[in-house]
Amino acid sequence: MAESLPPMSGHVTKPTVHNEAYFDEPERRRPPITVVGPVAWVRSNLFGSTLDTMLTVVGSLFLLFTALTLLQWSVGAANWYAIIFNMRLFLVGRVETFLDLRLSLLALYIALVVGVNLAAWSIVRARVWQLWLAGLVSLFVIPWLIEASIALPPTYLGAGQREIVSGSVTTRPLERVAFIGRSGEEVVFTLAEFASEEELARLSSFTDVVTNTLRNAARNRLLEQERRATIEERLAGQRLTERQRAELEVEWAESELPPPIRETHQVSAAPVAVSVRASWNDEVLASGLIGSGDALRFTLPQDGWYMLEKHIPVQDESIGLLAVAGVYPIFDRSFIRDGERVNQYVRATDRLLIEGGRPREADGGDMLMLGIIDHQYKGLRGIDEYLRVMVAPFLQQINRSLAAFSAFIALGYFGAAWLKQREERFVQTVRRAAVWLWLALIPLAFILIIGVGESGPIQASDPQLWGGLLLTLLLTTVGIVVAFPIGIAMALGRRSSLPAIRIASTLYIELVRGVPLITLLFMSTLMVPFVVPSLSGPDSAPYRIMIALILFSAAYLAEIVRGGLQGLPPGQEEAGKAVGLPAWRITLHITLPQALRAVIPALVGQFISLYKDTSLVAIAGLIDLTGVATGIAGQTEFQALRRETYFYIFIIYFIFSFVMSLVSRRVEASGAGAVRRE
Amino acid sequence: MLEGISAKADSAVEDTLREDTEPIIICREVNKWFGDFHVLRDVSVEVAPREVVVVIGPSGSGKSTFIRCINRLEEHQEGQIIVDGMELGHDIRNISAIRQEIGMVFQQFNLFPHLTALQNITLAPSIVRHRPRAEAKEIAMQLLERVGIPEQANKYSGQLSGGQQQRVAIARALAMEPKIMLFDEPTSALDPEMIKEVLDVMKELARSGMTMLVVTHEMGFAREVADRVLFFDHGRIVEQGTPEYFFEQAQHPRTKLFLSQIL
Numbered sequence: 001m002a003e004s005l006p007p008m009s010g011h012v013t014k015p016t017v018h019n020e021a022y023f024d025e026p027e028r029r030r031p032p033i034t035v036v037g038p039v040a041w042v043r044s045n046l047f048g049s050t051l052d053t054m055l056t057v058v059g060s061l062f063l064l065f066t067a068l069t070l071l072q073w074s075v076g077a078a079n080w081y082a083i084i085f086n087m088r089l090f091l092v093g094r095v096e097t098f099l100d101l102r103l104s105l106l107a108l109y110i111a112l113v114v115g116v117n118l119a120a121w122s123i124v125r126a127r128v129w130q131l132w133l134a135g136l137v138s139l140f141v142i143p144w145l146i147e148a149s150i151a152l153p154p155t156y157l158g159a160g161q162r163e164i165v166s167g168s169v170t171t172r173p174l175e176r177v178a179f180i181g182r183s184g185e186e187v188v189f190t191l192a193e194f195a196s197e198e199e200l201a202r203l204s205s206f207t208d209v210v211t212n213t214l215r216n217a218a219r220n221r222l223l224e225q226e227r228r229a230t231i232e233e234r235l236a237g238q239r240l241t242e243r244q245r246a247e248l249e250v251e252w253a254e255s256e257l258p259p260p261i262r263e264t265h266q267v268s269a270a271p272v273a274v275s276v277r278a279s280w281n282d283e284v285l286a287s288g289l290i291g292s293g294d295a296l297r298f299t300l301p302q303d304g305w306y307m308l309e310k311h312i313p314v315q316d317e318s319i320g321l322l323a324v325a326g327v328y329p330i331f332d333r334s335f336i337r338d339g340e341r342v343n344q345y346v347r348a349t350d351r352l353l354i355e356g357g358r359p360r361e362a363d364g365g366d367m368l369m370l371g372i373i374d375h376q377y378k379g380l381r382g383i384d385e386y387l388r389v390m391v392a393p394f395l396q397q398i399n400r401s402l403a404a405f406s407a408f409i410a411l412g413y414f415g416a417a418w419l420k421q422r423e424e425r426f427v428q429t430v431r432r433a434a435v436w437l438w439l440a441l442i443p444l445a446f447i448l449i450i451g452v453g454e455s456g457p458i459q460a461s462d463p464q465l466w467g468g469l470l471l472t473l474l475l476t477t478v479g480i481v482v483a484f485p486i487g488i489a490m491a492l493g494r495r496s497s498l499p500a501i502r503i504a505s506t507l508y509i510e511l512v513r514g515v516p517l518i519t520l521l522f523m524s525t526l527m528v529p530f531v532v533p534s535l536s537g538p539d540s541a542p543y544r545i546m547i548a549l550i551l552f553s554a555a556y557l558a559e560i561v562r563g564g565l566q567g568l569p570p571g572q573e574e575a576g577k578a579v580g581l582p583a584w585r586i587t588l589h590i591t592l593p594q595a596l597r598a599v600i601p602a603l604v605g606q607f608i609s610l611y612k613d614t615s616l617v618a619i620a621g622l623i624d625l626t627g628v629a630t631g632i633a634g635q636t637e638f639q640a641l642r643r644e645t646y647f648y649i650f651i652i653y654f655i656f657s658f659v660m661s662l663v664s665r666r667v668e669a670s671g672a673g674a675v676r677r678e
Numbered sequence: 679m680l681e682g683i684s685a686k687a688d689s690a691v692e693d694t695l696r697e698d699t700e701p702i703i704i705c706r707e708v709n710k711w712f713g714d715f716h717v718l719r720d721v722s723v724e725v726a727p728r729e730v731v732v733v734i735g736p737s738g739s740g741k742s743t744f745i746r747c748i749n750r751l752e753e754h755q756e757g758q759i760i761v762d763g764m765e766l767g768h769d770i771r772n773i774s775a776i777r778q779e780i781g782m783v784f785q786q787f788n789l790f791p792h793l794t795a796l797q798n799i800t801l802a803p804s805i806v807r808h809r810p811r812a813e814a815k816e817i818a819m820q821l822l823e824r825v826g827i828p829e830q831a832n833k834y835s836g837q838l839s840g841g842q843q844q845r846v847a848i849a850r851a852l853a854m855e856p857k858i859m860l861f862d863e864p865t866s867a868l869d870p871e872m873i874k875e876v877l878d879v880m881k882e883l884a885r886s887g888m889t890m891l892v893v894t895h896e897m898g899f900a901r902e903v904a905d906r907v908l909f910f911d912h913g914r915i916v917e918q919g920t921p922e923y924f925f926e927q928a929q930h931p932r933t934k935l936f937l938s939q940i941l
Contacts, residue, residue, distance in 0.1 A: 578851070
């Protein structure tokens with residue numbers, strides 16, 4: 001060895017670079033496509049063995065089946081009114097209306113910060129922006145296209161004096177209903193005629209209760225007919241035991257075919273008298289007797305309320321079904337604005353909004369309106385009506401907020417990117433700003449959500465009213481942000497050489513981890529007022545729950561962080577000691593950053609599970625996202641729409657979890673993490 | 679206690695110590711146990727400023743433990759260790775202050791993987807010495823220049839070869855401007871090709887007058903650079919002397935056996 005060392009001349013010679021390719025490296029050849037191409041991927045990953053093949057086939061069939069069922073339901077049958085109608089409830093619960101503006105500001109600020117952060121860490125490729133922009137434009141273009149190309153289905157309204165009974169439902173056509181319309185819109189009344197029972201049973205459109213009851217009755221009759229046919233067929237068959245035959249005969253005898261609905265109810269047999277009046281001056285705008293083949297058309301003079309009267313003038317037993325184009329169901333919402341109750345009415349199909357002015361009956365009572373509750377879309381839709389009736393209004397409802405949100409993301413992004421490009425040293429400035437903007441969110445959110453004082457632009461809000469997604473995110477964020485430092489302190493405490501600290505930390509961690517979260521939630525509801533009397537009122541319920549969530553997640557975070565610290569090689573701490581750093585500096589600058597980076601997946605897992613666990617607070621009396629869904633599903637109007645309601649929160653929960661894990665993967669791969677992945 | 683030291687070895691020691699007055703490291707009768715295992719037995723040694731002492735010996739002989747005791751990564755249990763006039767004991771308050779005077783280079787480099795090469799070097803000076811960012815960075819760049827890899831400044835340790843990592847580790851230790859440098863088998867984890875680049879740096883350092891205590895198996899390095907060689911076995915210093923004496927005229931049978939196996 002000694003001989004190989006060259007003589008030294010004061011300074012060290014620059015060593016040769018090792019990773020340079022040898023000049024005599026043999027020629028490179030691409031591997032064949034069956035080795036690295038898509039074919040190889042499919043072969044080795046999907047059809048590698050018999051088991052693999054079976055799993056692939058069974059798995060993809062199952063996925064296909066599930067997806068198709070879901071799609072069929074979503075397109076054909078699902079009524080998303082429960083979502084569109086309750087959007088505000090889902091988002092913010094029952095908070096006071098003065099919070100709306102403040103919460104929008106907060107959301108836009110968050111968008112801005114997200115934009116700045118995206119730019120600061122340069123994690124967005126140009127293609128993503130193009131896709132996003134295209135998506136955003138399509139949010140505006142698609143509803144417009146749909147409305148231009150697909151006509152709205154008519155609304156079916158019953159008229160007549162006859163009571164209709166179907167199962168437990170007894171109903172009678174309304175004589176008067178109110179609707180809203182826009183200036184210049186054409187309304188067309190015709191008599192709906194059905195060639196057969198089947199046609200009535202298949203009816204799918206906006207229907208009032210009468211029409212829907214008739215439709216259901218027709219459908220039940222057809223089903224019963226089918227069942228009887230099956231029994232007859234089986235009875236005609238030879239291979240039946242005595243007992244089976246006897247049973248079938250009983251079933252046959254017990255079954256009862258309802259009379260043909262169309263005929264017994266004399267559907268659309270007699271002409272219907274219709275008149276429409278303007279609500280502001282009672283002037284009759286149009287009236288007429290609509291018989292078979294007749295059509296009554298007229299144009300609305302202005303935006304506002306109209307009253308529709310419909311009845312069958314002769315005394316008979318018939319039910320007239322009107323097919324009306326231009327009159328559609330309305331959402332009705334009511335809230336307090338500046339101390340006054342405000343009623344807003346929104347047309348389901350195009351979000352035409354009329355505030356107040358709802359007409360009254362002659363006796364002063366509320367006039368019934370074409371409310372969405374009684375005039376929903378019923379029946380199995382085709383894809384065109386799905387787009388026209390569900391997709392277009394939904395997109396119109398969200399596109400403006402999404403556009404505003406995206407605009408602020410873009411503002412933050414391009415602002416920061418421009419700064420970064422101007423000068424090299426601004427890169428660090430922008431990154432520091434990105435972090436500070438997040439930190440500034442804490443006081444900002446505090447002021448905007450909680451507020452101060454009795455009145456004024458930032459007047460205090462009532463914590464009891466916080467709900468929906470707002471509450472879910474609030475609990476999650478507080479649970480993460482506050483619990484994180486506590487968790488780190490506990491992790492360090494558990495590794496401390498001071499027995500008092502170590503035992504206290506260990507005791508805390510084990511105690512909390514040994515109890516289910518729900519128990520902790522109840523405990524804190526009961527125990528916190530005991531310890532902190534000022535948190536005993538009903539309006540501090542969210543704070544008591546927050547304390548429980550913080551205590552809970554701190555214990556789990558502590559164990560995760562401790563795992564990270566445990567996993568570090570001891571050489572790191574020694575190296576820190578050897579350069580003369582005091583112990584706390586070693587922890588702060590050397591061990592903790594490495595430990596945290598190593599446990600990012602577990603940390604984010606904990607954050608996500610905290611986010612999902614907030615759904616438990618509904619049991620402790622808070623109305624979070626799950627609470628709102630349960631509440632909505634419990635209302636009579638929306639009982640039939642439970643599936644849609646829960647499916648919606650399923651999607652919302654998923655979107656936020658997914659964003660969290662996406663961000664975590666980015667963080668993992670940043671800085672020194674990028675090196676370790678190579 | 680110091681077995682097998684000949685008259686000639688004694689004079690060699692005196693020779694190197696002559697130019698300086700006070701020894702910078704003084705160990706007297708140092709003993710240490712890991713549980714029941716007696717790692718260091720009555721180790722007494724003095725190191726003069728600017729002296730390069732190479733510690734060799736079979737594995738498990740206590741040589742690493744010995745130099746780790748000098749910056750108190752290990753605590754000795756009997757005897758005295760005095761570094762730069764300060765005694766290391768249980769009641770020592772500012773151990774960090776003493777460690778700032780002693781640089782250490784580890785077998786496994788122990789670079790901080792979450793920091794770039796440059797940040798590895800500037801971390802301690804900017805925290806402990808309160809050096810302004812720009813100044814710390816400038817000094818760090820000079821050090822990287824000195825160890826021959828200024829172009830790697832912004833890479834993470836995961837992107838560097840073993841030899842480059844070890845040179846960054848040396849630069850990191852030098853950034854604190856220590857009076858003493860300890861090397862704990864600095865080349866043992868390196869490929870043969872990379873050993874040379876690290877040894878070159880160490881030789882340059884020795885030539886510049888740094889006090890060095892080096893645990894190594896590189897006999898070539900010991901022969902060329904060392905002022906004195908200590909041979910450890912079973913926690914004792916079995917024999918010591920100048921490289922010339924040690925490699926050619928060692929007296930103790932254990933030393934002879936060791937040398938016969940590795941040379």
